[in-house]
Amino acid sequence: MNWIAIGTISEIPRRGARCVATPQGKVAVFRTQDDQVYAIDDHCPHKGGPLSQGIVHGAAVTCPLHNWVISLETGKALGVDEGAVRTIPVKVEGERLFLALEALASRAA
Amino acid sequence: MTEKLVIIGNGMAPGRMLEHLLEQAPGRYAVTIFNAEPRVNYDRIMLSPVLSGEKDYEEIIIHGDGWYIKHGITLYKGHKIVAIDRQAKTVTSDHGVTEPYDKLVIATGSVPFIIPVPGHNLPGVLTYRDLDDVRAMMLAAQSRAKAVVIGGGLLGLEAAAGLNAQGMDVTVLHVMPTLMERQLDPAAGYLLQRAVEQRGIKVITKANTQAVTGNGKVEQVELADGTVIPATLVVMAVGIRPNATLAKEAGIAVNRGIVVDAGMRSNDPDIYALGECAEVNGMVYGLVAPLYEMARVAAHQLAGNEAAAFVHSDTPTKLKVTGIELFSLGDFAEGEDRQEIVLRDAAAGVYKRLVLKDDRIIGTVLYGETADGAWFNDLKKKQTDISEMRDTLIFGQSYQGGAPLDPMAAVAALPDDAEICGCNGVCKGKITGAITAKGLTSLDDVRAHTKASASCGSCTGLVEKLMVLTLGDTYNPAAVQPMCSCTTLGHDEVRRLIKAKHLKTIPAVMQELEWKTSCGCAKCRPALNYYLVCDWPDDYADDYQSRFINERVHANIQKDGTYSVVPRMWGGVTNAAELRAIADVVDKFEIPMVKVTGGQRIDMLGIRKEDLPAVWADLGQAGFVSGHAYAKGLRTVKTCVGSDWCRFGTQDSTGLGIRIEKFMWGSWTPAKVKMAVSGCPRNCAEATCKDVGVICVDSGYEIHFAGAAGLDIKGTEVLGLVKTEDEALEHIVALTQMYREQGRYLERIYKWAKRIGIPEIKRQIMDDDAKRKAYYDRFVFSQKFAQVDPWSERVSGKDKHEFRPMASVGFAQAAE
Numbered sequence: 001m002n003w004i005a006i007g008t009i010s011e012i013p014r015r016g017a018r019c020v021a022t023p024q025g026k027v028a029v030f031r032t033q034d035d036q037v038y039a040i041d042d043h044c045p046h047k048g049g050p051l052s053q054g055i056v057h058g059a060a061v062t063c064p065l066h067n068w069v070i071s072l073e074t075g076k077a078l079g080v081d082e083g084a085v086r087t088i089p090v091k092v093e094g095e096r097l098f099l100a101l102e103a104l105a106s107r108a109a
Numbered sequence: 110m111t112e113k114l115v116i117i118g119n120g121m122a123p124g125r126m127l128e129h130l131l132e133q134a135p136g137r138y139a140v141t142i143f144n145a146e147p148r149v150n151y152d153r154i155m156l157s158p159v160l161s162g163e164k165d166y167e168e169i170i171i172h173g174d175g176w177y178i179k180h181g182i183t184l185y186k187g188h189k190i191v192a193i194d195r196q197a198k199t200v201t202s203d204h205g206v207t208e209p210y211d212k213l214v215i216a217t218g219s220v221p222f223i224i225p226v227p228g229h230n231l232p233g234v235l236t237y238r239d240l241d242d243v244r245a246m247m248l249a250a251q252s253r254a255k256a257v258v259i260g261g262g263l264l265g266l267e268a269a270a271g272l273n274a275q276g277m278d279v280t281v282l283h284v285m286p287t288l289m290e291r292q293l294d295p296a297a298g299y300l301l302q303r304a305v306e307q308r309g310i311k312v313i314t315k316a317n318t319q320a321v322t323g324n325g326k327v328e329q330v331e332l333a334d335g336t337v338i339p340a341t342l343v344v345m346a347v348g349i350r351p352n353a354t355l356a357k358e359a360g361i362a363v364n365r366g367i368v369v370d371a372g373m374r375s376n377d378p379d380i381y382a383l384g385e386c387a388e389v390n391g392m393v394y395g396l397v398a399p400l401y402e403m404a405r406v407a408a409h410q411l412a413g414n415e416a417a418a419f420v421h422s423d424t425p426t427k428l429k430v431t432g433i434e435l436f437s438l439g440d441f442a443e444g445e446d447r448q449e450i451v452l453r454d455a456a457a458g459v460y461k462r463l464v465l466k467d468d469r470i471i472g473t474v475l476y477g478e479t480a481d482g483a484w485f486n487d488l489k490k491k492q493t494d495i496s497e498m499r500d501t502l503i504f505g506q507s508y509q510g511g512a513p514l515d516p517m518a519a520v521a522a523l524p525d526d527a528e529i530c531g532c533n534g535v536c537k538g539k540i541t542g543a544i545t546a547k548g549l550t551s552l553d554d555v556r557a558h559t560k561a562s563a564s565c566g567s568c569t570g571l572v573e574k575l576m577v578l579t580l581g582d583t584y585n586p587a588a589v590q591p592m593c594s595c596t597t598l599g600h601d602e603v604r605r606l607i608k609a610k611h612l613k614t615i616p617a618v619m620q621e622l623e624w625k626t627s628c629g630c631a632k633c634r635p636a637l638n639y640y641l642v643c644d645w646p647d648d649y650a651d652d653y654q655s656r657f658i659n660e661r662v663h664a665n666i667q668k669d670g671t672y673s674v675v676p677r678m679w680g681g682v683t684n685a686a687e688l689r690a691i692a693d694v695v696d697k698f699e700i701p702m703v704k705v706t707g708g709q710r711i712d713m714l715g716i717r718k719e720d721l722p723a724v725w726a727d728l729g730q731a732g733f734v735s736g737h738a739y740a741k742g743l744r745t746v747k748t749c750v751g752s753d754w755c756r757f758g759t760q761d762s763t764g765l766g767i768r769i770e771k772f773m774w775g776s777w778t779p780a781k782v783k784m785a786v787s788g789c790p791r792n793c794a795e796a797t798c799k800d801v802g803v804i805c806v807d808s809g810y811e812i813h814f815a816g817a818a819g820l821d822i823k824g825t826e827v828l829g830l831v832k833t834e835d836e837a838l839e840h841i842v843a844l845t846q847m848y849r850e851q852g853r854y855l856e857r858i859y860k861w862a863k864r865i866g867i868p869e870i871k872r873q874i875m876d877d878d879a880k881r882k883a884y885y886d887r888f889v890f891s892q893k894f895a896q897v898d899p900w901s902e903r904v905s906g907k908d909k910h911e912f913r914p915m916a917s918v919g920f921a922q923a924a925e
Contacts, residue, residue, distance in 0.1 A: 006916040026914070048670075053662075055634060055657065067631065104918065
């Protein structure tokens, strides 16, 4: 797998997210309270809300538009809502973060 | 002719006696009360929650001033009776008031016992008896210094817990080997000590206080074994003795207390005594249940029912320290004719002990798990033979007769005469009867009609279960809705505990209040963040990650992920330069839509997040600050043109609106706050459907509040009329602060007002000058930290990461 460097973990606030711009749209990279890092499409399966702008709690994010709660691990909507967003593999090496390039490329398909 | 009834003392016992008397013989007596304390009748049992900060004095008042007026009772506050003349049948106060009586009731209560060690009269040595003591302790606690509580009984431990909650470093000195040895056996005393110590309170048992020393004030406490404990506050809580001096001087028979017969009558047939100062059948009492029983008897006697008689019964003891469950009843000393059943669960911190004699319960100690207290009390009172269920007795009511009962079924299984409220002696049948007969539907109604759970409140859960049983689904005990699924606590409880426990960070709240999730959710975190911002304006560091995106980036997110921006236009007034600047920004950033809002502002919609700081920079150059159109905070103050232009205008409504807005901008509130000022009753600014509105009239400013024009439509309520602009501002600010401190997150003013009650809000803001001023001052203090323009902060580089992508990947080189 090809990994592409996107920066360091300290650039993302705890319980927060940053975006990575790609030709196919934004990817939201999340950092949880306990420093787990996850990447998912910045696009809520409900109405396309920017998930990177939501409140992060545990390993989940609440979409800022209509409060869907999305699991950062699986990309699936939690609770009664149904839907899923694509997850992108993340590698953490010390401070540095990498996204799986193949996953980004295949997303257009 | 009405007879003259004079009462010396205004504590809980005579207060309760009057309630009974007014019911049974209304109009029979002209009542005069002399109260040495300068206040009305309040619930002394609740002084501990006042000390710990969990309640206010106002919340523990039993009879407010209005009650005395309504019943035509004369109350002399701050008058201490110094003499009773039994020949002339008069009493005389220290202020020289002499009042004749036909019947006299002495209810002088008790005085705290002071250990006569050297230094006991130094400044800084207090007792724990009344509100003045509590206020003195709270004042002393502000130093956050060291306190010593002498006495490890009920009062001493409650005082220690209260001072600890107020931030003091507390040491409890107890002369006996274990705490509360009169109510607890040594095992439970040990568990209690451990729990107290876990709260950071030091406990020294077998501590023999030898002296309190210091230079002009308390500095340390010295023990007989040579130990020296530094302290700036010493609280003596070693016991009380009946206050019978006055009666003794008047020649009334006094032993330990004022000697009365079972009808509460002293050896002078026109003089009664009740409460802690009275001695019946050789016993004196300090817990509220028997004192209320005395009150009932005395009222019957005064109403002419001479058969009423006081009968002794054991009263359970409970400790009112949040988080410590403790129940003790009856006699639990060991003896040859006694047997005991003990259950210990060390891991759960549970200890239960039943003392039996002739197959009947005579004593109970429960620690850590007290739900079965009422049932054991009932078995003891009825002297039920327990031999049949002996093997499972200790496991409680749920284990008797087959399958374990759920808590609801356990309550259902209680007999009608089982005591539910120990303080007020209310049994199950009385509560269920009142609910059915009077159609009661709320806990407050049940409290008002039956007194059940109205004193110490520890039986509230039981009372609520009875309401569910009686009313079925029509009663919704989730009047306390949990904040969210992360906790079982409701908003009010959380706000109270944040103050009481001095919780100053979100992790501290979650740890101390036992949140069920590791870092909350999108519902509770913004609420907690607001409560902490509101309660600790100078200490708390706003947690941006717990704010909704709009408040994090100071603009309103739109459905396509772009943002809208509304600059502040004070009072809705603008000018050519401002409009030109807005036009330039719209052109430069190709903003697709510009719209005038309902709050008299200009909204620019469709701005890309990355552009926000640059948009703000340009707007800031023209003098604009954030309009907070995104905030749970002060939004807009709409105005009409008022007396400056309008031929009907009575006051400068535009000027007042601008002044309010400049004073209050930046403040965070539970939900958005929209205001308006109209210059005359024609009300062109539509002030009567706002959260807060002002209608100017010739004679001044009519302040309105609690309107709504959104999901609900509701006209405002009138708070009151004030004469000057300064007063209008002060009242509005105080009202807003009251709402800030009491509102639940996302609860608009009209909903809060409905919950609190319009009269109560008027009372605090219009009638109580001191309270209004205090609210006002707290608002002004918090504004020091709140009035920072968030836009210019971000133009200067704050939260840069919010507005820029972390990286761009996968683009062809040329595309970047």
